[in-house]
Amino acid sequence: MDDKELDALIDIGAKIYGFNVKPDWRAAVKMHLTICLGHAETVLAAAISDHVDPAPVFRA
Amino acid sequence: MSDWTTGTVLAAAIAAGQTTAKATIEACLTRIETLNPKLNAFTAVTAERARIRAAAVDADIASGLPPGPLAGVPFAVKNLIDIAGITTVAGSKINRTYPPAASDAPLVQRLEAAGAILVGALNMGEYAYDFTGENAHDGNCRNPHDTARMTGGSSSGSGSAVGGGLVPITLGSDTNGSIRVPASFNGVFGLKPTYGRLTRAGSFPFVSSLDHLGPLCRSVSDLAVTYDAMQGADPNDPVCTGQIDPIMPLLDNGIAGLRVAKAGGFFRAGAAAEALIALDSIAAALGAEAEVEIPDTTIARSAAYIITATEGAALHLPRLRSCPDDFDPDVRDRLLAGALIPAAAVTQAQKFRRLYRQRVLALFDSVDAILAPATPCVAPKIGQRTFVLDGTEMPVRPNIGLYTQPISFIGLPVIAVPVPTAIGMPIGVQIIAPPWREDIAFRIARALEVSGAVRTLTPKL
Numbered sequence: 367m368d369d370k371e372l373d374a375l376i377d378i379g380a381k382i383y384g385f386n387v388k389p390d391w392r393a394a395v396k397m398h399l400t401i402c403l404g405h406a407e408t409v410l411a412a413a414i415s416d417h418v419d420p421a422p423v424f425r426a
Numbered sequence: 427m428s429d430w431t432t433g434t435v436l437a438a439a440i441a442a443g444q445t446t447a448k449a450t451i452e453a454c455l456t457r458i459e460t461l462n463p464k465l466n467a468f469t470a471v472t473a474e475r476a477r478i479r480a481a482a483v484d485a486d487i488a489s490g491l492p493p494g495p496l497a498g499v500p501f502a503v504k505n506l507i508d509i510a511g512i513t514t515v516a517g518s519k520i521n522r523t524y525p526p527a528a529s530d531a532p533l534v535q536r537l538e539a540a541g542a543i544l545v546g547a548l549n550m551g552e553y554a555y556d557f558t559g560e561n562a563h564d565g566n567c568r569n570p571h572d573t574a575r576m577t578g579g580s581s582s583g584s585g586s587a588v589g590g591g592l593v594p595i596t597l598g599s600d601t602n603g604s605i606r607v608p609a610s611f612n613g614v615f616g617l618k619p620t621y622g623r624l625t626r627a628g629s630f631p632f633v634s635s636l637d638h639l640g641p642l643c644r645s646v647s648d649l650a651v652t653y654d655a656m657q658g659a660d661p662n663d664p665v666c667t668g669q670i671d672p673i674m675p676l677l678d679n680g681i682a683g684l685r686v687a688k689a690g691g692f693f694r695a696g697a698a699a700e701a702l703i704a705l706d707s708i709a710a711a712l713g714a715e716a717e718v719e720i721p722d723t724t725i726a727r728s729a730a731y732i733i734t735a736t737e738g739a740a741l742h743l744p745r746l747r748s749c750p751d752d753f754d755p756d757v758r759d760r761l762l763a764g765a766l767i768p769a770a771a772v773t774q775a776q777k778f779r780r781l782y783r784q785r786v787l788a789l790f791d792s793v794d795a796i797l798a799p800a801t802p803c804v805a806p807k808i809g810q811r812t813f814v815l816d817g818t819e820m821p822v823r824p825n826i827g828l829y830t831q832p833i834s835f836i837g838l839p840v841i842a843v844p845v846p847t848a849i850g851m852p853i854g855v856q857i858i859a860p861p862w863r864e865d866i867a868f869r870i871a872r873a874l875e876v877s878g879a880v881r882t883l884t885p886k887l
Contacts, residue, residue: 383743385762386750391755395763398759398763399766401731403767406771408724409728409729410771419780420777421777422776
């Protein structure tokens with residue numbers, strides 16, 4: 367994602383969630399978002415069978 | 427008794443009448459008063475409570491009641507663990523407006539039932555989203571081996587207080603490495619038990635999928651006694667299984683027949699010379715020549731990162747909306763970014779968690795334990811924002827837990843053991859065991875301690 371796209375994602379996310387990203391926070395948020403999206407890309411690229419169950423915490 | 431006497435030795439001396447709980451607690455409170463201004467490890471000292479409790483322990487011993495295995499031993503807890511009458515701030519400014527905890531967390535209750543005496547609450551990175559030990563509200567916690575350096579986090583005070591000899595035992599939490607990183611930087615033993623082993627009830631959460639509680643100590647015996655005292659079921663933590671496997675009867679069983687290997691690949695790339703020398707020295711002391719490749723570690727770390735960022739953001743969303751200025755900026759900016767991760771990546775990360783568990787457990791068919799660095803380097807300087815890993819300059823805060831994150835991701839039990847280095851700062855090595863086999867990690871740690879290959883240092887403060 368380029369800088370403009372990151373800004374757009376931050377703006378729409380802030381609107382959806384109802385939080386404010388002040389101008390002097392934006393560079394740091396953008397840096398962390400870039401790291402997060404890199405990790406998301408790694409995870410989404412992993413080959414995982416349709417039949418693997420997610421592993422969140424739950425016991426019926 | 428010196429400031430460096432371990433908890434089990436102290437308890438034996440108190441039980442034998444060689445000293446008293448009262449004298450022990452007074453000495454401990456004096457040391458905290460003297461050294462805390464340098465280390466900033468404690469955020470609250472429960473002196474009056476400790477004195478009352480010490481008198482009760484001494485009275486029990488005088489009347490012939492059996493003293494517990496930790497009789498009269500001072501301990502302190504990361505300030506995300508409930509202490510009755512004190513607000514659980516979790517390293518934050520925001521939680522200071524919350525009411526005081528109504529009761530002690532179960533782990534505090536269990537340690538006191540074993541005779542230990544709580545002396546206070548400890549500094550930590552805000553809301554446990556931290557590997558540095560820096561805190562904008564309470565001030566940075568400082569490393570007892572060099573006060574210009576980080577303690578590591580987020581259990582910063584837990585590492586610093588034990589490393590500096592303020593108390594022999596502390597409790598911390600570990601979501602991605604927050605016990606093992608401070609254990610490494612402060613040169614102490616740290617246990618992250620199997621996920622679901624110790625109850626987390628009465629602690630402020632961070633990432634429920636990954637949160638663990640555990641002890642930091644100056645000896646393997648202290649770690650074992652403390653751990654045994656805390657095991658048990660708790661219906662108030664849906665993750666806690668209640669499986670109890672006491673360690674003390676097995677601690678000196680030796681390591682004959684155990685197959686130990688070093689982790690290669692991911693766990694060597696990026697490590698500084700000190701981390702690799704420490705790892706290799708521990709492996710040599712154990713005769714562990716084999717190297718194993720833990721598969722898909724890069725994906726595992728990314729998945730842990732995604733789950734942490736999104737669960738953390740979801741947890742704090744109401745506070746991010748209502749009072750974002752009251753966060754530590756370094757934490758707030760990461761939480762805001764975490765809220766923007768696509769949901770599909772989170773589900774995929776949780777699916778990968780199950781797959782990765784199967785793949786790593788298969789490795790334990792051929793080995794009983796795996797050694798890996800706890801941190802890629804010794805403690806960085808406080809305020810340092812970047813470091814170089816594997817030739818790439820990276821931000822310090824998200825990357826100190828590079829080698830711990832893929833292990834806690836699937837809840838494996840780990841003991842971080844302290845290794846002195848030629849540059850004067852300690853560094854930790856992880857002893858990683860299969861789920862529910864803390865006993866293996868303990869037996870190896872004990873053998874290394876007896877051989878002198880691992881040991882805590884006594885910094886001049």
